[in-house]
Amino acid sequence: MRDVAILSFAQTPYKRRESERTEVQMVLSVVTDAVEKSGLPKSDIGFTCSGSSDYLAGQSFAFVGAIDGLGAWPPIAESHVEMDGAWALYEAWIKIQTGMCNTALAFSFGRASMGSLPETLNMQLDPYTLGPLGIDSISMAALQARAWLDQDNHTERQMAEVAVRSRKNALNNPDAQLKGDFEVEKLLSEPYLIEPLHKHDCPPITDGANAVVIAAADAVPSGANPVWIRGIDHRIEPHQPGFRDLTQSPSTKLAGEKAGATRLDIAELHAPFTHQELILRDALGLDDDVRINPSGGALAANPMMVAGLTRMGEACREIWAGRAKRALAHATSGHCLQQNLVCVLEGD
Amino acid sequence: MAERCAVIGVGQTRHESKRIDVSQVGLVREAALRALEDAELSWTDIDAVVIGKAPDLFEGVMMPELFLADALGCSGKPMLRVHTAGSVGGSTAIVAASLVEAGVHERVLTVSYEKQSESNAMWALTIRMPFQQGIVAGAGGFFAPLIRSYMRRSKAPEDTGIRVALKDRLNALKNPYAHLKFPDVDFDQIASSPMLWDPIRYLETCPSSDGACAMVLSSEKPAKQASKTPAWVHATSMRTEPTMFAGRDQVNPQAGKDAAKDLYAKAGITDPRKQIDCAEIYVPFSWFEPMWLENLGFAPEGEGWKMTYEGATALDGDMPINMSGGVLSSNPIGASGMLRFAEAANQVRGEAGEHQVDGAKVALGHAYGGGSQYFSMWIVGAEPR
Numbered sequence: 164m165r166d167v168a169i170l171s172f173a174q175t176p177y178k179r180r181e182s183e184r185t186e187v188q189m190v191l192s193v194v195t196d197a198v199e200k201s202g203l204p205k206s207d208i209g210f211t212c213s214g215s216s217d218y219l220a221g222q223s224f225a226f227v228g229a230i231d232g233l234g235a236w237p238p239i240a241e242s243h244v245e246m247d248g249a250w251a252l253y254e255a256w257i258k259i260q261t262g263m264c265n266t267a268l269a270f271s272f273g274r275a276s277m278g279s280l281p282e283t284l285n286m287q288l289d290p291y292t293l294g295p296l297g298i299d300s301i302s303m304a305a306l307q308a309r310a311w312l313d314q315d316n317h318t319e320r321q322m323a324e325v326a327v328r329s330r331k332n333a334l335n336n337p338d339a340q341l342k343g344d345f346e347v348e349k350l351l352s353e354p355y356l357i358e359p360l361h362k363h364d365c366p367p368i369t370d371g372a373n374a375v376v377i378a379a380a381d382a383v384p385s386g387a388n389p390v391w392i393r394g395i396d397h398r399i400e401p402h403q404p405g406f407r408d409l410t411q412s413p414s415t416k417l418a419g420e421k422a423g424a425t426r427l428d429i430a431e432l433h434a435p436f437t438h439q440e441l442i443l444r445d446a447l448g449l450d451d452d453v454r455i456n457p458s459g460g461a462l463a464a465n466p467m468m469v470a471g472l473t474r475m476g477e478a479c480r481e482i483w484a485g486r487a488k489r490a491l492a493h494a495t496s497g498h499c500l501q502q503n504l505v506c507v508l509e510g511d
Numbered sequence: 512m513a514e515r516c517a518v519i520g521v522g523q524t525r526h527e528s529k530r531i532d533v534s535q536v537g538l539v540r541e542a543a544l545r546a547l548e549d550a551e552l553s554w555t556d557i558d559a560v561v562i563g564k565a566p567d568l569f570e571g572v573m574m575p576e577l578f579l580a581d582a583l584g585c586s587g588k589p590m591l592r593v594h595t596a597g598s599v600g601g602s603t604a605i606v607a608a609s610l611v612e613a614g615v616h617e618r619v620l621t622v623s624y625e626k627q628s629e630s631n632a633m634w635a636l637t638i639r640m641p642f643q644q645g646i647v648a649g650a651g652g653f654f655a656p657l658i659r660s661y662m663r664r665s666k667a668p669e670d671t672g673i674r675v676a677l678k679d680r681l682n683a684l685k686n687p688y689a690h691l692k693f694p695d696v697d698f699d700q701i702a703s704s705p706m707l708w709d710p711i712r713y714l715e716t717c718p719s720s721d722g723a724c725a726m727v728l729s730s731e732k733p734a735k736q737a738s739k740t741p742a743w744v745h746a747t748s749m750r751t752e753p754t755m756f757a758g759r760d761q762v763n764p765q766a767g768k769d770a771a772k773d774l775y776a777k778a779g780i781t782d783p784r785k786q787i788d789c790a791e792i793y794v795p796f797s798w799f800e801p802m803w804l805e806n807l808g809f810a811p812e813g814e815g816w817k818m819t820y821e822g823a824t825a826l827d828g829d830m831p832i833n834m835s836g837g838v839l840s841s842n843p844i845g846a847s848g849m850l851r852f853a854e855a856a857n858q859v860r861g862e863a864g865e866h867q868v869d870g871a872k873v874a875l876g877h878a879y880g881g882g883s884q885y886f887s888m889w890i891v892g893a894e895p896r
Binding site: 238396403406496 | 513535536567568569572573575577578579585588589590593594602605613749750752753754770
């Protein structure tokens, strides 16, 4: 395997509704920023891969327009996954491993504000057996939370503590959307949104975009501050909730083992719902001395198709700031943590 | 490249207007099981799955790979979902090949599909961009002016497109999986079919199909152990350019030329017409055959139509094109690119049945998408390179 490093990361400030800029403008800004910070000339980027979903824009081929934000002329080697940007980075990493290129750009964008996200995500369910039930994404997460609470004396207080810590951490993150100093007692006294989930257990709806530039060791420019990808792996589980133990995340566990997720200082976990962070911590065997989501995580900003790649970027920011040496970044996709990616990052 | 990659199994479904006998799950499994059977492997032999399809709105399921994971034996495995517009079937195969070439996996199943009967593809492909004039209906509406432009530039005879369609429709009669088959098809039937998008006639147009295609790709060792001849991946290439800007040549796009140049350089090809035995290229409207022959360097610019006219592209010509009947005969959009790649593989494996080109050793598979702006292609050979 070739040693590959993340050279740079850029993201838009995350907000409930991006009303000033189109997707193309968002992509243009993060791509320009990430390439500039990488120290590589744009013409040196050997491969580009993006992640997005047509369903957020409500239009077929929505990703095609994003090409205009790349300045893809002369033509570029480029691909797209209908997945979170974390998987776009995975494809880019693979491309470097084949030796066909030495550097790559991965980016993602999502404007969930264009529709009603929980209902849109209903269309992510099996269209024959699950979708027609009309269940939305929050209700699916609530089923999982109920299964988790029914086990091992788990409590809603533990979940609220995740929310409080996440949004407190987000106070230090200029790009985060939902931040503040909240009290567990007060949060628990609020009414349920969908029992057993309170509003604080749920992520905000977010618009945003991000981009990273990666390079093989021999293509890292001088003066760069590379964060090395020590391991990266992803796994999927069955879709039908009845086929899985929703309180566990065996795909995360396996991906973590394959990626070598040990000796960690921090972990950026893509857990849109509070109980999911606790399931993920358990699956990854994270000790209490591993700092979780210093950025605030997906509970502070959850741009669909973007938030997974953001975890990698935020882990890099901690390493670049000297607050961590070795970090785990995790991305999830689908309902109830169906698909998971784990990446282990280490400073130079 | 870290590792060699080969195609060791190929499968596809019957392609029809409406496969009401199967769900989306049944459709992808039909192709995947045939590919596994062809490779003499089972689900447990597969390390990872790469799936591709065109827009999710065609079937009304957001990221359908999530619900197809169960049926494709993905539990506990890596699964990737590719979408690069019409070229996606080709790009999906290339991503799958990359996983093997990177040395990350030994055996990868790649699947692509479209079940277009779930919606209306023509109107789904009629894209109305915000703040822009809605001036076209369907993909034909977009591509007809490009064809008209090609006719003007090349001074190709008006009946070139009819000849392409006749050749592809005759080839389709030899393909048991093809969607459109007209046993009595002749020049006059195509010439007298209704004009849909001038200059594209009804019988010069691709159908809207339900269908899937799958391949098993492997590294060198499993390929050498396979009982059937593998198709070795000699080279892959992808290129993208923006949909529109002043000065862009949409008839002979730079991205296609660049991808071909890159592909031939990697495969050691200096004279494609001599060194490539046959090619399966993405021709959804008949006139795109001469256009792509030029874009791919099989003919000088302005002269692609001569190859069609002289019969060079027929099954018994010196440069057979679209031996399977091509996109004109079966078009489940998400799978159409992979069907081209799979036909190229089957040709060099000697597994192309009645539409086999005698002695095919090197073949090209090609796909394009968007507004003639996404290109993916590969060259496969009977021998490793």
